[in-house]
Amino acid sequence: MKTKSIASLLLTTALTFAAAGVASAQDKTVKIGALSDQSGLYADLGGPGSTLAAQMAVEDSGLAAKGWKIDIISGDHQNKPDIGTAIARQWFDVDKVDIIVDVPNSGVALAVNNVIKEKNGVYINSGAATSDLSNAQCSPNTVHWTYDTYMLAHTTGQALVKAGGDSWFFLTADYAFGAALERDTTAVVTANGGKVIGGVKHPLNTPDFSSFLLQAQSSKAKIIGLANAGGDTTNTIKQAAEFGIGRGGQKLAALLLFLTDVKAIGLETAQGLNFTETFYWDMNDQTRAFSKRFAEKMKNNAPPTMVQAGVYAGVRHYLKALDALGGNPHDGVKVVEKMKSMPTEDDLFGKGEIQPNGRTIHNAYLFEVKKPSESKGPWDFYKLVGTVPGDQAFTPLSESKCALLKK
Amino acid sequence: MQALYAQLLVGLINGSFYALLSLGLAVIFGMLNIINFAHGALYMMGAFVAYFLLNLGGINYWWALLLAPIIVGIFGMILERTMLQWLTGLDHLYGLLLTFGIALIVQGVFQNYFGSSGLPYAIPDELKGGMNLGFMFLPIYRGWVVVFSLVVCLATWFLIEKTRLGAYLRAATENPTLVRAFGVNVPRMITLTYGLGVGLAALAGVLSAPINQVRPLMGADLIIVVFAVVVIGGMGSIMGSIITGFALGVIEGLTKYFYPEASNTVVFVLMVLVLLVKPTGLTGRAA
Numbered sequence: 001m002k003t004k005s006i007a008s009l010l011l012t013t014a015l016t017f018a019a020a021g022v023a024s025a026q027d028k029t030v031k032i033g034a035l036s037d038q039s040g041l042y043a044d045l046g047g048p049g050s051t052l053a054a055q056m057a058v059e060d061s062g063l064a065a066k067g068w069k070i071d072i073i074s075g076d077h078q079n080k081p082d083i084g085t086a087i088a089r090q091w092f093d094v095d096k097v098d099i100i101v102d103v104p105n106s107g108v109a110l111a112v113n114n115v116i117k118e119k120n121g122v123y124i125n126s127g128a129a130t131s132d133l134s135n136a137q138c139s140p141n142t143v144h145w146t147y148d149t150y151m152l153a154h155t156t157g158q159a160l161v162k163a164g165g166d167s168w169f170f171l172t173a174d175y176a177f178g179a180a181l182e183r184d185t186t187a188v189v190t191a192n193g194g195k196v197i198g199g200v201k202h203p204l205n206t207p208d209f210s211s212f213l214l215q216a217q218s219s220k221a222k223i224i225g226l227a228n229a230g231g232d233t234t235n236t237i238k239q240a241a242e243f244g245i246g247r248g249g250q251k252l253a254a255l256l257l258f259l260t261d262v263k264a265i266g267l268e269t270a271q272g273l274n275f276t277e278t279f280y281w282d283m284n285d286q287t288r289a290f291s292k293r294f295a296e297k298m299k300n301n302a303p304p305t306m307v308q309a310g311v312y313a314g315v316r317h318y319l320k321a322l323d324a325l326g327g328n329p330h331d332g333v334k335v336v337e338k339m340k341s342m343p344t345e346d347d348l349f350g351k352g353e354i355q356p357n358g359r360t361i362h363n364a365y366l367f368e369v370k371k372p373s374e375s376k377g378p379w380d381f382y383k384l385v386g387t388v389p390g391d392q393a394f395t396p397l398s399e400s401k402c403a404l405l406k407k
Numbered sequence: 408m409q410a411l412y413a414q415l416l417v418g419l420i421n422g423s424f425y426a427l428l429s430l431g432l433a434v435i436f437g438m439l440n441i442i443n444f445a446h447g448a449l450y451m452m453g454a455f456v457a458y459f460l461l462n463l464g465g466i467n468y469w470w471a472l473l474l475a476p477i478i479v480g481i482f483g484m485i486l487e488r489t490m491l492q493w494l495t496g497l498d499h500l501y502g503l504l505l506t507f508g509i510a511l512i513v514q515g516v517f518q519n520y521f522g523s524s525g526l527p528y529a530i531p532d533e534l535k536g537g538m539n540l541g542f543m544f545l546p547i548y549r550g551w552v553v554v555f556s557l558v559v560c561l562a563t564w565f566l567i568e569k570t571r572l573g574a575y576l577r578a579a580t581e582n583p584t585l586v587r588a589f590g591v592n593v594p595r596m597i598t599l600t601y602g603l604g605v606g607l608a609a610l611a612g613v614l615s616a617p618i619n620q621v622r623p624l625m626g627a628d629l630i631i632v633v634f635a636v637v638v639i640g641g642m643g644s645i646m647g648s649i650i651t652g653f654a655l656g657v658i659e660g661l662t663k664y665f666y667p668e669a670s671n672t673v674v675f676v677l678m679v680l681v682l683l684v685k686p687t688g689l690t691g692r693a694a
Contacts, residue, residue, distance in 0.1 A: 040624070043523040174668055202663075203671040207619055207628055210417045211663035211670075214543060218410055231524065234620055242530070242546045242618070244537055264620055266527030300522055 026327035030070045032058070032315065033097040035087060035112065036127060038076035041205055041231035042104040044260040046127040048074075049308040050102040052297055057315035063323060070319075073097070079204070081111035088112045092119040098330060099124065099318060102311050106130035106177035110137060117141050120332040124318060126310030129229070129256060130180040131395060134359035138402035141332040142358045143339060146310030147278050149177070150395045152255050153184035155276040155364050155388050160223055160253050161192040168253075169221035170199030171212050171236060173228035181227040181255055197221050202228070209236045213243050217250065225253045233257060234264045241269050259305045262381045267372040270381075278364050279306035279348055280382050286347035303379050313346045314360075352390060357402035361390035413543035414664045415657055420549045422656020423556035424611055428629065429636040429648040430560055431607035434567065437643035438580050438600045441491060441502035446633070447626025448510040449605050452479045453612025454621045455517065458528050468531040468617070475613045476606035483605030487598050510627070517623035525620030552614050559610065560649045563603075567645055576600060632671075635678040641688030651689065 034051040037043050051074040058070045073095065077084035084103070091097035092115070100116060103109045104127025113133060116123040123142040125133055131150040133142060168189050172178040178201065186196050198219045200212050213236070216224045224245065226233055233254055240252055257275040281291035281303035290312075291303040304312070321338040322328050329335065336358070344352040344360060352362035366386040375381060397405060428450060435443045456478050457471035466474065486509065494502050530548045537546040567573040576596060579586045583593045612626075619625055632655075640651030655674055662673040669676075681689060 039518060039523065041523060043518075045524075047523075200667050202667055205628060206671070207625065208417075208421055210420065210549070211414055211660055212667065214410070214413045214417060215664065217544070218413075231620065231622065234524065238527075238620065239618065242537075242548065244544050244546070248544075260522070260524045264524035264527065266529070268529065269527070299519070302522075 026325075026329045028066075028068045028327055030068065030099070030319075030322065030328050031095065031097045032070065032072045033088075033091045033095070033100045034072060034074040034102050034311070035077055035084060035091075035100050036074070036102045037079050037104055038074070040079050042079070042127065042229070044264075044302075045230060045258040045305045046102050046104040046307045046311075049294075049298060049302070049304060050127070050311045052294065053304060053308040053312040054101055054315050056294065056297075057312045057319065061316060061319040061323075063319055066323070068322075077103070077105070077108050077112075079105045079108060081108045084108035085111045085115050088115040089119075092116075092121055098122060098328060098332075099315075099335075101125075101315060102127045102307070104128055104307060105175075106132075106180060107175045109133060110176055113137060113139055113142055116332065122318065122332045122335050124311070124314035126314055127307045129177050131184060132176075132180060134355070134357045134400070134402060135395060136401050138357045138400075138404055140358075140404060141336055143314065143336060143354055143360060144358055145314040145360045146306050147276075147364070148359070148394070149181040149184040151278075151364055151393045152181060152276055153188045155366055155393055156253060156255055156274060157185040157188045157225070158192060159274065159366060159386075160251070161189055161194045165223035165251060165253070166192075166194035167221045168194060168196045168223045168225050169216045169219040170196065170225045170227050171209070171216060172199055172201045173204050173232055174201040175204055177229065178227045182225070185225055185227065185255060199225075202232070204232065206232060207235065209239045210243065212236075213240055213245065217243065217245060217248065221250065223251050223253050225255060227255055229256045230258070230261065231264075234261050237265050237273070238269055258307070259379070259381065260302065262369055263302075263379070267370060267375055267381065270369045271371045273369045274366065274385065275369075276364050276366055276388075277306045277382075278362060279304075279309040280365065280367065280384075282380065282382070283365075283384075290347055309348045313344070313348050316346050317342070317344050317354075355394075355397060357395075357397065357400050357404055359394055359400075361394050363390055364388045364393040409542035410664065411661075414660045416540075416543065416545065417549075417663075418657035418660020419553055419653060420656070421659060422653035423553050424615060424629070424652075425633055425636050425656050426560050426649045426652025427556045427607055427611040427614070428633040429640065429652045430563055430645065431604040431611075432633065432637050433640070433643055433645055433648040434563070434607070435601060435604035436637070437567075437645065438576055439487075439491070439597055440499070440580075441494065441506065441601075442499055443604065444503055444507040444630070445486070445510040445513070446506075446605075446608050447628075447630030448513040449479055449483060449626070450608040450612040450615075450629065451517065451623060451626035452482065452513065453609025454528070454616040454619075454625060455521075455612075456609065457613040457616045458526055458621045461528065468613075471613050472610065476609040479609035479612075480602040480606035484598050484602040487601040491601065492594065492597070510630075514623050514627060521623060523622065523624060525622035525625070528616040528621050530617040548617060552618075556611070556614065559607070560652075563607065564645050564649065632674050635674045637688075639674075639678050639681045639688055641690040644688065644690045647688065647690030 036046040075087040099122035106128045109128030117139040126146045131148040133144040340354045349362040367382040456475040460466040534548040640647035663670040
């Protein structure tokens, strides 16, 4: 009896000290983990470039001069949710990481989302597309920065339906991202009086699309919607040209296309494609200045993609919030709340805000790929066709199923 | 029904790549007893050499079809002379590990310099366009790939199975000491054979450059399937690997039509089934 009470006394004391330790843990150290596909099909749009973007954000924040110590580590999730979550757990448990950024691949992104919520870290996702991150699976620890499937559907998708593309056939990457993009685009197509007459789900990282393209061709749909990304999209577009799909009167809708994809396809084949991004390096003086600094540090002198730009802007905003808090409380929910309370503003995305569901709102831009004759430099690819204000591009709060909104 | 014809043809096109690659693997395994895991990386190098020839040297596709296999073949022969030859007589596992390591290094180097998205390579003007077959629109280039690779496969089979040189080769694998006693330079023949197998991989790489992106990982994505093809056909069997290559291309094509989600696993399911029934592969003989 006596030993038991001593034990419980010791335990209580220990717990008290532990709690006190947590409360007084506000310091000026930060550890950022850049988790991405470092070598696979999404490595060029995120990957090492995203780590560089995070580093530049830290340097540009000027916090080092104010006595902050900020470290960055990077990891390769190899597009596998199990590897992604294992790295995230190790980072929180062993490496004491405060925040995870980037994480392309919606499948991995959703899995990591749960780990970060459990560990009360901060999550600024820039690379993944699924709109679920700020909708059904939203979390008080998560900010979804750059783009999402709802936005892609309501910009590129809607523009195509309104231009007369009222019958669709989907080529969909068979995982969380493809499913989300197809779902969100289907909703837009039907809401605007069009219909979806078929589709095929292909495995991630498929080298040959001819089989699927033939099925799309024989469906006679006016629009072939590509609900895939990265290497899958570039292969589809290239092979569609080979099978004469454009000449048959069918139009390809590249729902998600990145700068590096256009580079890989080549302007000759990619010219005339319409798509949406929230950042392009050649928008204004600020984006050009940043992109120049960025490209000088990149191995192949590539300017940033919108995913990498999103990592930069997200980390800048995060560090602004920490600065405003006067120290790092190592409490994810608290930091994200602070981030949401401050309007976002940076050189790359302009003015915006983070909604209560974690969705960052900023302008989206409709682009068209230039003809080879119009391009004046190695990365001069896009013509701006239209601008969609953030409040029209992203999910309205009234439609969001996020549990954080029901308070 | 029309759609089915189209899928059969498309399957045949993919089958040509499987056949060319598995043929190279079969030649190397049959003659050198090496499980050449670097095959995918060498295939990728073939495509990259074609890209460099065009963009740096202005040398067109047709010359690349000849030059790329020779250049990559020489690279392969250097590998054989400097590294692989020391593995003669050792367990298969050593060759597999060494070539796998080589593949990782080669892919890593290319990825470091060229990223993962790949580089564009246009279809040569002579093979642009397509024809309407009634049931499908066949790009001329794809038709060319099927015909050309079929010719190359049969020529290789003829060289190894029907000529005097081929007879020496087969004899040298059976009993190198005896063949040497007849005055044949066996190590040189082995080196040239490895060069031939590697050249076939590079040739497939050039053929695929205009269809797929020229990407550092293009071989890594394909090589596992090709190994399954070789296992199903019977390790080391020349004709077996050619026929299985085309046949599996067709089966995969049909899967893409009937149940696309399974299209990248169907080959492995078949492999398991074949190994259960006939562990030496369809045309393989018991060791």
